[in-house]
Amino acid sequence: MEVEAARRLFARSRDLKFEYENLVSDGDANSYKAVLAMNNGNGPYQDTKVTKLECINHVQKRLGTRLRKLQGAREG
Secondary structure (H helix, E strand, C coil), rough: HHHHHHHHHHHHHHHHHCCCCEEEEEEHHHHHHHHHHHHCCCCCCCCCCCCCEEEEHHHHHHHHHHHHHHHHHHHC
């Protein structure tokens, strides 16, 4: 669902005469890959490159989980 939503947003933006430059993602690269695959692999736009940005909340969550696992492994 997330992949299809990203594709629709980027496709619709061309019709509305503006271009997204960034895609904020949760770490899953599938949406970003789908956007880049538009127009036979040329991305959604002719002259604008789309950049993937990581959502800081997801990065923080993954880091916290890994730190807690590491602490548990050291204690146990």
